[in-house]
Every structure is written in C-alpha cells, then in structure tokens.
Amino acid sequence: MNAGKPRKKSKWKSTISLDLMVLPALILTLIFAYIPMTGLAIAFKNYKPGLGFSGSKWVGLEHFEYLFSIPENVQIIWNTLIIAGLKMIAGLIVPFLFALLLNEIRKMAFKKTVQTIVYMPHFLSWVILGGILSDLLARDGGLINQVLVSVFGIQPIFFLGDGNWFRFVVVVSDVWKEFGFNTIVFLASLAGINPALYEAAEVDGAGRWQQTLAITMPAMLPITIVVGTLALGNVLNGGFDQIFNLYNALVFDKGDIIDTFVYRLGIVDGKFSFSTAVGLFKSVVSFVLIVSAYRISYKYANYRIF
Amino acid sequence: MYHKTKSYRIFTVFNYIFMIAISALCVIPLIHVLAVSFSGKSAANANLVGLWPVDFTLDAYTKTVANENFIRSIWVTLQRTVLGTAFSMGVVILAAYALSKENARFRRRNLYIWLLVFTMLFSGGLVPMYILIQKLHLMNSIWVLILPGAVSVWNIILLLNFFRAVPKEMEEAAFIDGAGHFRTLFSVYLPVSMPAIATLSLFTIVGHWNSWFDGLLYMTDHRNYPLATFLQSVIVQQDFSKVTVRPEDLENISQRTVKAAQIFIGMAPILIVYPFLQRFFVKGIVLGAVKE
Numbered sequence: 241m242n243a244g245k246p247r248k249k250s251k252w253k254s255t256i257s258l259d260l261m262v263l264p265a266l267i268l269t270l271i272f273a274y275i276p277m278t279g280l281a282i283a284f285k286n287y288k289p290g291l292g293f294s295g296s297k298w299v300g301l302e303h304f305e306y307l308f309s310i311p312e313n314v315q316i317i318w319n320t321l322i323i324a325g326l327k328m329i330a331g332l333i334v335p336f337l338f339a340l341l342l343n344e345i346r347k348m349a350f351k352k353t354v355q356t357i358v359y360m361p362h363f364l365s366w367v368i369l370g371g372i373l374s375d376l377l378a379r380d381g382g383l384i385n386q387v388l389v390s391v392f393g394i395q396p397i398f399f400l401g402d403g404n405w406f407r408f409v410v411v412v413s414d415v416w417k418e419f420g421f422n423t424i425v426f427l428a429s430l431a432g433i434n435p436a437l438y439e440a441a442e443v444d445g446a447g448r449w450q451q452t453l454a455i456t457m458p459a460m461l462p463i464t465i466v467v468g469t470l471a472l473g474n475v476l477n478g479g480f481d482q483i484f485n486l487y488n489a490l491v492f493d494k495g496d497i498i499d500t501f502v503y504r505l506g507i508v509d510g511k512f513s514f515s516t517a518v519g520l521f522k523s524v525v526s527f528v529l530i531v532s533a534y535r536i537s538y539k540y541a542n543y544r545i546f
Numbered sequence: 547m548y549h550k551t552k553s554y555r556i557f558t559v560f561n562y563i564f565m566i567a568i569s570a571l572c573v574i575p576l577i578h579v580l581a582v583s584f585s586g587k588s589a590a591n592a593n594l595v596g597l598w599p600v601d602f603t604l605d606a607y608t609k610t611v612a613n614e615n616f617i618r619s620i621w622v623t624l625q626r627t628v629l630g631t632a633f634s635m636g637v638v639i640l641a642a643y644a645l646s647k648e649n650a651r652f653r654r655r656n657l658y659i660w661l662l663v664f665t666m667l668f669s670g671g672l673v674p675m676y677i678l679i680q681k682l683h684l685m686n687s688i689w690v691l692i693l694p695g696a697v698s699v700w701n702i703i704l705l706l707n708f709f710r711a712v713p714k715e716m717e718e719a720a721f722i723d724g725a726g727h728f729r730t731l732f733s734v735y736l737p738v739s740m741p742a743i744a745t746l747s748l749f750t751i752v753g754h755w756n757s758w759f760d761g762l763l764y765m766t767d768h769r770n771y772p773l774a775t776f777l778q779s780v781i782v783q784q785d786f787s788k789v790t791v792r793p794e795d796l797e798n799i800s801q802r803t804v805k806a807a808q809i810f811i812g813m814a815p816i817l818i819v820y821p822f823l824q825r826f827f828v829k830g831i832v833l834g835a836v837k838e
Contacts, residue, residue, distance in 0.1 A: 255652050257727040258644040262658050265641035265697045272678075272694040273665035279674025289677075338568070341561055350565070356824055357569040363816050363823075365756035367774050371781040371809045372575050375582070375802070381593035383578055420572065448554050481759070485782045499672075506673040507763065519671030527668045 283517035289510075296513075303517035313518075320497040323478040326411045328471045334419045336464060339426035340456065344448075358420025370485030373413060374400060400486060403494025410495065414482060422467075429463040430456070462541040469537040473530030476522050498522045576813075583607070583806035590802045606807035616808070618769060619776035622688070622761075626772055627754040630692040634750050637696050639743065642705035643731045662699045679764055690764040691757070691772065701746050708742040709735055745826040752816060752823070777812050781805050 283303060285296040307313050338358075345351040361369070376383045377399040385396040399405045433456065441451045478497030487495045496504075498518060506515030537543040577597050582590050586601030594600050610616055644652065645659055669675075675694070684690040712735055720730045736743065761775030771779070 255654065258647060258652050259654065261640040261644035261727065261731075264637045265662065265702070266658065268637065268693060268697045269662060269665055271682075272675075272697075273669060276670025276674040276678050277668070279670050279677055282674065282677075341564065344558070344561055345565065350562070354565050354569050356821065357572050359824060360817075360820060361572055363752055363756075363820050364813050365758065365774060367756070367758050367778045367782060368809055368813045371777070371805065372579050374782070375806070376575055376578065383596070386593060416571070447551065448557075484759075485778065502672050507676060512673050512677070516671060516673040519673060523668055523671055530667050 280516060280520050280523075282513050283520045285513055287513040287516075289512070299513075303514045304521065306514065307518055307521060315493065316496050316498055316501045319494060320476055320478045320499075323407060323410055323483075323495075323497060324475050326407075327414050327479070328468075328475065330411055330415045331418060331422060332464070332468050332471060334415050335422035336426055336460070338419055339423045339430060340452065342423065342427065343430045343456075355420070355423075358423070360420070361417040362421035364417075366479075366481040366485045369413070369417060370482075373409070373486065377409065400488065401490045403491045406487065406491040406495045410479070410482060410486065413486075414479060425463060425467060426460065429460055433459045462543075465541045466537045466543045469533040469540075470530075473526060473533045475529060476526050576817075579806045579809050582803055583810050585803055587801060587803055590806075606801070606803040607811075609801075609804050610807045610811060615769070615771075615776060616773075619771050619773040622770060623755060623773040625688055626691040626757075627751055629688070630696070630754045631747055631750045633692055634696040634698065634701075635743070635747055638698060638701045638705060638746065639731070639736070641697075642702045642709055643727070643735060645702065646706040646709035662697070662702065665697075666699045676763060685764050686767050686770050688770075691754075691760050694760070695753075695757075698750070701749070705739070705742055705746060708739055712738055741826050745823065748819060748823040748826075751819065755815060773812060777808055781808060 279293075282293070282296065284298060284300060286299050287293070287296045342351060342354065345354070377385070379385060379396050379398045379401065382399075384399075388394055389396055397405060399409050437455045438451055441455060446454065476498060478499065480497070480499035480503070483495060483497055483500050484503070487500070499522075502515045502519045502522075505511045505518070534543075574597065578595070581597055581599045582595050583606050584599035584602055584604070585595045586603050587605070589595055589600035641658075641662075645655055647655060649655055670678075679685060679690055679694075684693075716734050716738070717730060720734045725733065756774055757772070758774035758778045761770070761772045762778060765771055765775065768779075
C-alpha cells in the first residue's frame, strides 16, 4: 500500500515510554491495593495467624450470618447509616445555602477574607480538632458549657459522654469542618451562570429573590444532583478519623460505626476473619452505591470523572 | 435595580453580620486553644481563659519542646513528608502524563486507568492490608508511611485533566524537535503545569503532616510515631502507656496548657502553608470536579 517511503516508526508513535511511565503506579497499586483484595478471602475462613493463609479452614458465610444475627452488630450498621445520612443531608444543604449568601457579597476583599477563614478547618486533622473539641466541650469548664451555663442557666451538657449528644456533636462538627470547603464547587457553579440572564430578569422587573428562584436555583440543580448522588456512595462512611478521635467507651452504643468496629475487633482484639467480613460487607455495599451514583449523575447531570 | 430596594439593603446588612458570625465560629476555637497555650497553669485549670491569655507565659512551649518524644516525632514527620511528597508526586506526574494521552494514541490507557480507578471504589480493607504489611516486614519502617498511599488516583485524575488543557501545538513542536515523551514531559508539560503541581504537592504535604492512623497501626515501636500519631496518643487517647514518658514528664504532658501548646504546634505549619495553598487550590479542585 505505502510503496513510497516506508513509514518510519518514530519514538512518538511507540507507547513503550508511556507504559514505563505508568509502571511505578501500577506496581504500587498491585502490591498495596490488589494483593489486599485477595486477602478478603479470610472473610470466608477462620483465619489464625499461626496457621497462615492457606492453613486456615474455610467456614463459608458463617461470619456474615453472625454479623446479622447479633443485635449489637446490627446496631453498628444502623449507627453508621444514621450518622452518615445526617452528615450527607446537612453537608449538602449548608454549603449550598452558604454559597448563595456568599454570592451576594459585593465587596471582593471581604468575600475573599470570609472564604479564606471558612475553608481553613478542612485542612486541620481530626486529631487536632478532636483535641480542641474535647477541650471546648468538656462537661466541667469547657468553653461551650461555660457559655451555656452562664448565659442560658442550664445544667452542663455531657456532650462527648452521652450517646445522643455525641451523634449531634459528630454531625455538627463535621459540617463545621467541611461546609466552607464544600462551598467551592457551588461557588464555581454560581460564577458560571450567564450574567445576561440576570440583566434580562431585571429589565422584566424581577427582584433579587425572584431572580434567585427563577435563575439561580435551576442553574444550580445539576451540580447539586452531582454532589448529592456522589455523597450517596459514602452512606456507609460515618467518618473513621472523626469518630475515632472523639469517642470513648461511654458512647460505643450510639457512636460506634462500621469502620471503628472493624478496627477495634480486627486489630485490637485480633478477630481477623469476622472483622474482614464486616469490612467486605461495607466495601461491597459502598461499591454498588458509588457505581450507581456515578451512573445516575452521568445520566441526569452528564458528570464523569475522567 | 434591586440593589437599591429597601428589603435588599436590609438583607445585605444581615448577610454581612451573618458572614462575620460564621467566620468567627471558624476561628474562635483556634484562638481559644492559642490563648490557653500561652496562659498560666492555674488560670487555665480554673477555666479563666477565654480568647486572651491569662498570666502570659511560654512555659507550656518550653515544656513541650523539652520533650524528647515530641521532637523525635517531628523528625519522623519531616522525613515522611519530604520523602513521601517527592516520591508520590513523581509517581503521580509520570502516570498522569501517560494517561492524559488520547485512547487512539495510547490504547492500553483504558486498561490502566480502570485498574487504578477500581482501587478508588473497592479495597481489601483494614485487616488484609495490615496482614500484608506484616508479611512484607514493613512494620516500623518509614516506608510504610510512604508507599501504601503513594498512588493517589484522585491526584492522577486531577493532573491528567490539567495536562489535557495544555495546547497540543506545544507538544507537537517538542516532538518535531526530536523530543521523546520523557523529554516532553519535563521540558514542556512540567513548566506550564506548575500551579497544578504546586497545589497537589501542597495537598500531599498537608496529607502527610496530618496522617496519624498509619503510624498508630504500623508503628509498634512508639519511638517511630510521627507527630500526628504522637499527638493522637497523648491528646486524644490520653494513653501514656504507649508513649514512653518519665513519671516527672507525665504531669507536664497531661497539663491543659501543654496540650494546647502541642495542638497549636501540630497545626501551626498548616496555618502557615495554607494561605499560599489557597491561591491555587480553588482552580485545581473546580477543574477536576466540574465539567460541562
């Protein structure tokens, strides 16, 4: 066909160097992501470190049956759903509303300052914030209880020692930490709205509130669907770092989530197989949720990750 | 103009007040900790400290810095942060460049990208990972803090999207001049992608600085604890059995002002780095998150 000049295979055409570039990432992924996946098999065995991986006996679905047969275990799943669900709802509404309000600020320097301040807690770890919160929320003399007692004259609240208050603290402090940072994506969406729409509405005599309802809200719908559905994939993630750094034995009944449970049982108590089964249950459900969420957001908001 | 209506003006006033209140809510806890850390021991224990130090003293800081374990944990953290960030960014940049090529030109790209993305969606979980680390004899090694988290698929995706925005003409010009892929990456892509790379590096640095759980899990010798893990065990868990302390240090460590000083030292580098980071990150995140 190309009898003329033989096509020289240039180094640009070759993908060997591209393959080489991906290689380090692939090797590390193989070792630290795919090999542990094969280790999930111990969820179906009675793993004894002494007997090793192949020496341990197969037990089928025994660990999974145990997971759903004990009320305490079901309580853990329930705790996770409640905490993650509340975080999801509050974590969607608060940044959304905050972005709308922030968008009304006309003084750029003020807006930038507010943004800088509210993004900041996102960058602090739950270890630091756990330390700060347990100091602020202490029943005896924590700053918040001091204010509550002196201003409202009520009894000091045992925020971190009472299960219901604990859940409240977990949700509120998570929103406090992340709402600013989560505003970014909404602000970007607001900035993308065509100003001509607002000008046209103004000519028609629409006030700011009417403009918000008729222009801003519909324009924000796609990104809200994306953020909401993607958050759905996290409905079994109550937030290990946060809970682990805030909880104590007093609130295990209301505050223990799947991840903290897996850690306490698997690593601390050495129940390797049962705790892996719990982890596998969570991984599978999360996987299904995330994949469905991506499909939904692709369908309704045309969102794709790459 | 709606800006001139009375109700919008009232709204604006309330909006500014609300913004100030919300901002205050975000900084007051930090200011309180700072105030406690600079206060005298008795004033702090008597709950007299609000947002301003009472009986100003640097006592808590001198005690913290005199703690050998604290200093050693800072050294571990510095090591992991420098090594870990360099290593991780190297792996991420190389992979992002290759994976930013179109499917037609790099057919295996699809396979590679799915292998990587799958790990974002599904994982072996805590216990299999723990057993693997034991089998690899990585317990107590600095590499256990660096290698498992080095491939950040999320960062690869952000960066590959950024690389795609680089004009094709620049790449073609490099190719005509005889450059291969490695040369093109280092001479063309890297210089124009500095804002993205700076953002991701800073995220990685913050990640390493804040990371505590891997230290708790894989460092059985507590002298290897990174700072965040050290802080976790003395501030949050208040479990001194895990950290070797002399009895005379025990009182100092559990003291409220010293804890506040430790918390503040733990977050100070982030507070210093953060304003520089903020300039870049909004663009980077939005680029990766919102697509038309």
